[in-house]
Amino acid sequence: MGEPIAFGDVSATLSPVERLGRAELEALQLRRLQRQVERLWHGNPFYRAKLEAAKVRPEEIRSLADFNRRVPISTKADFLADQKDHPPFGRRLGVARERVTLVNMTGGTSGQGQEVYGRTDHDIAVQGYLHLLPWFMAGLRPGQMALNCVPTGGLTTGGWGPPEGFRIAGATAFHVGGTLSTDAKIDLMLRFGEVHFIYASTNYLHTLSEAFRRRGIVPAEAFPMMRAIHIVAEGYPLEWARGIEQFWGCRLHEGYGSTQGAGFIASTCEAGVVRDDGRRGLMRLLEWINYVEIVDPDTGLPVAPGEEGEIILTNLDIEGSPVLRFSTRDRARFVPWQECGGGRAWNCLETGTIGRYDDMLKIRGNNVWPLAVDTAVFAEPEVAEYVGRVFVDEAGRTRVQIRLALKDVHAGMGDEARRTLTGRLGQRIKERTNVQMELEIVARRELPEFTYKARRWTDERKEGLKA
């Protein structure tokens, strides 16, 4: 991995909640859980019905273990059914409709339907904080210039939380996501000359970096004041993260969040996404705002340290459309607080590896995670983008086709070098997925440009999207 890169010190005094020891933090979580369950029992008919069906009353939640064991899971399907029966917000809104000052909806990319969330003024302020805190931990400070490359506005939490977060951070933010082309963004950065912080999807940071390379500009030289880049939404290989840190001359940070979490649920601390010893970094769970369990999706039991499991989410301090033990279908590796250091007693998730259980493709009996292919493909520095397709051919065989595009600076790569690249990549993908895939290099213009979350895979088979 080479020597660690030396970055500026971004450490800050920890707030009182951040200084809590583990026992004190868990006591605070329990008090907030009890308060939230009590509030929902009296004011949220959706959760009242769920708790009654499970034969659990608020006063019976005397420990976190009681909560984990006795309160039932909620699912997206539960929420959609509730919305259908009690449109438009469902009975889980839990506050008077007149108190709702922001409506957020999930993206609908699952194909099942969009969840609706009604947020109060209190919730909007919490949403802003759940964006500010990760960026503060990454090094953003009042008065700094920031570039927000994630599209703003609309119906998603990702469109509203970041502008609020930057505003309360006291930062001078440019909300350029979805409104300016990549080249226009670079022109804007050069025009203002000073950028301390960038927020972008993993995929878009890749696109932006590619555009800088194409124009022959090295960001580390053009923007030596850059403090941090914070990414969201997708996994990545460690090699890519190290390359980004060197190219930009600053630490790379990552957050994990969702509409259900009302913003970021976890984020890296000062150390960023790569540890000094070269291992993947850690995202700290912001545990006094959201209570997070990592469980085996088959048994519902907590996973052991170092294991992967499903994130089960509970809002501790959200009033409108709160979630209680929500099954996120997000898959993450759990790292307990004792291994994290840095003065905070917060449990962690591994960086760069969060995936979706529902994204899994069952191919010839193998569980194939798109993230595994992403990390194999983007470990090759010549590759700009790829798409994957699973289909059944005329002979009835299941086949997987990967179409790759090279970065512009490598577009002139010769045939022999291309064969070597596809051969090496095909072998690496086979090692990581146990599936032989057919690789082809195509022109960059033949593949889409993803401005936020990348949707690289299509499954054209009649069945088999899920295990």
Next chain:
Amino acid sequence: MADPAPPPPTDAEERRLLAEIAALAARLAESGDPLMRGQYQNLAGRVSALRAIKGEELP
């Protein structure tokens, strides 16, 4: 010679001040002026979130 600047508030003092502002904001949010009421409600929501962020339950 000017008086020296007062020391920054302690965490406990910040929490106490926020509790006081919350009570005042709640009162303002009952305003009969519809032009102001929404803004006061926004203020009250902001303060209640700040209390949670600051750890209102802590000593």
